[in-house]
Amino acid sequence: MATQGINFQNLSLKDALDLAVLIEEEARDRYLELAEQLETHHTPEAAVFFRKMVRVEEIHRSQLDKRRHELFGDMPMTVTRAMIFDIEAPEYDEARADMSVQAALQASMRSEKKAHDFFARALPEVRDEAVKALFSELRDEELEHQRWVQLELDRAPGEPNPAFDDSDEPVAL
Amino acid sequence: MTALATLPPAQFKSELKPIWCPGCGDYGVVQAIYRALSAIGRPPHEIAFISGIGCSSRIPGYTTAYGFNTVHGRALPIAQGLKLANPDLLVLVAGGDGDGFSIGGGHVPHAIRRNLDLTYIVMDNQVYGLTKGQLSPTSPKGLKTVTSAYGSLESPINPLLQVLSCGAGFVAQSTPADMPGLAAVIEEAIRYPGFSFVNVQSPCVTFGEEDQQVKAHKGRMQSLASKGHDPADYLKALELATHYGVELYTGVFYRNPNPPATYDAQVRERQAELQKTAVPRERILEMFQKG
Ligand SMILES: Cc1ncc(C[n+]2csc(CCOP(=O)(O)OP(=O)(O)O)c2C)c(N)n1
Ligand code: SF4
Numbered sequence: 208m209a210t211q212g213i214n215f216q217n218l219s220l221k222d223a224l225d226l227a228v229l230i231e232e233e234a235r236d237r238y239l240e241l242a243e244q245l246e247t248h249h250t251p252e253a254a255v256f257f258r259k260m261v262r263v264e265e266i267h268r269s270q271l272d273k274r275r276h277e278l279f280g281d282m283p284m285t286v287t288r289a290m291i292f293d294i295e296a297p298e299y300d301e302a303r304a305d306m307s308v309q310a311a312l313q314a315s316m317r318s319e320k321k322a323h324d325f326f327a328r329a330l331p332e333v334r335d336e337a338v339k340a341l342f343s344e345l346r347d348e349e350l351e352h353q354r355w356v357q358l359e360l361d362r363a364p365g366e367p368n369p370a371f372d373d374s375d376e377p378v379a380l
Numbered sequence: 381m382t383a384l385a386t387l388p389p390a391q392f393k394s395e396l397k398p399i400w401c402p403g404c405g406d407y408g409v410v411q412a413i414y415r416a417l418s419a420i421g422r423p424p425h426e427i428a429f430i431s432g433i434g435c436s437s438r439i440p441g442y443t444t445a446y447g448f449n450t451v452h453g454r455a456l457p458i459a460q461g462l463k464l465a466n467p468d469l470l471v472l473v474a475g476g477d478g479d480g481f482s483i484g485g486g487h488v489p490h491a492i493r494r495n496l497d498l499t500y501i502v503m504d505n506q507v508y509g510l511t512k513g514q515l516s517p518t519s520p521k522g523l524k525t526v527t528s529a530y531g532s533l534e535s536p537i538n539p540l541l542q543v544l545s546c547g548a549g550f551v552a553q554s555t556p557a558d559m560p561g562l563a564a565v566i567e568e569a570i571r572y573p574g575f576s577f578v579n580v581q582s583p584c585v586t587f588g589e590e591d592q593q594v595k596a597h598k599g600r601m602q603s604l605a606s607k608g609h610d611p612a613d614y615l616k617a618l619e620l621a622t623h624y625g626v627e628l629y630t631g632v633f634y635r636n637p638n639p640p641a642t643y644d645a646q647v648r649e650r651q652a653e654l655q656k657t658a659v660p661r662e663r664i665l666e667m668f669q670k671g
């Protein structure tokens with residue numbers, strides 16, 4: 208998870224909404240890529256879950272996009288996908304041929320946690336009150352998503368793959 | 381906010397679906413290439429992407445640039461010919477550690493000393509991925525593979541040290557564990573006017589070692605910038621490169637502060653010079669006629 212060229216201190220509500228839309232779009236596209244990879248590599252159950260996530264992320268994206276257009280109409284975007292790296296999108300490294308549904312759900316849980324951390328870490332830098340309110344709302348929504356994934360996890364059959372434990376990522380030097 | 385890139389990264393993504401194993405590091409590399417190309421701003425039809433053979437060499441097909449998935453180990457000679465024939469093209473070359481440093485190893489020093497304006501990206505996974513996990517020239521000593529059941533007795537080559545000692549003007553290393561860093565060094569390599577080399581430690585999830593995976597990289601990688609390395613310092617770059625295989629340094633090892641003229645630029649210059657005294661085309665026949 209990383210960003211490039213975003214100045215949170217000067218972020219306007221329009222840019223913040225556009226970023227939120229792009230974050231959901233990135234996640235949607237990544238889930239689709241991972242689902243296609245797993246379908247090619249004969250891992251249909253986990254692929255079905257990733258396809259479900261494509262629909263979930265698209266719903267989130269379109270809701271945010273609607274809000275953006277209600278507030279700012281067709282004013283041009285001044286943020287791009289090149290500014291965000293894997294904010295809510297699972298990293299490519301998360302997929303494995305033969306991964307279980309449990310492992311796919313755990314990958315999704317890590318992504319929801321990443322997204323929560325993104326908004327939580329950005330918030331202290333944000334100055335604009337409306338952006339603060341939006342980011343707080345989105346941070347809390349990510350907690351809601353985590354609860355939903357946890358419910359799915361509790362119901363999911365099978366064991367997680369050993370390679371997909373939920374331990375914290377090592378910290379880069 | 382900064383100005384929008386004219387060509388978004390998605391513009392460089394082709395319709396062809398990658399068939400790499402899920403989790404392969406090469407997925408990160410191709411993403412980083414889309415981003416670097418978007419930042420460069422040249423449209424896909426002005427870019428040619430040449431590769432050899434291997435899992436990693438499939439990469440041109442996943443971009444919208446012109447691509448040629450050539451012959452094992454021969455990406456560099458073909459790319460050099462292409463750059464000479466059409467110097468206006470932005471030419472990227474890519475392949476694996478096997479493609480570049482065993483079967484194609486003989487081409488590397490010559491491409492470097494000629495110094496054409498090319499960017500060579502090696503996806504170094506320390507194994508032959510496509511042919512199912514045999515030893516490669518960068519496999520660590522002691523590695524057990526299908527061709528080294530009791531552990532490899534060979535010492536690996538050091539790609540960074542090799543290209544630096546041959547005189548490459550730009551040498552960098554990265555990993556998909558650091559996506560912004562990977563995209564940034566690829567962009568910088570493309571911008572360097574001359575032969576540039578990027579060694580990407582791109583994990584093979586199917587045949588690679590556990591300590592060579594993205595998760596392990598995240599814990600091990602150390603950026604050269606954070607170590608205060610000055611990329612203009614050639615001798616320090618050589619020293620840092622000796623740690624290949626032990627430390628995972630990321631970023632730019634060396635950038636020649638005074639890039640010499642490229643071979644392609646010199647060829648163009650010579651062509652222009654010779655053109656001045658050249659016999660006009662319509663008079664060439666006269667040279668062979670008697671009297
Ligand atoms: C002339 C020739 N010799 C051998 C091969 C078989 N072969 C195909 S790919 C490959 C090695 C691939 O390893 P690497 O270049 O590291 O790429 P990776 O698959 O690891 O990305 C070999 C030996 C070939 N295709 N052509
Ligand atoms: S075999 Fe290794 S290098 Fe080849 S696609 Fe699979 S993970 Fe990638």
Ligand SMILES: [Mg+2]
Nearest residue numbers: 476477505507
């Ligand atoms: Mg290889």
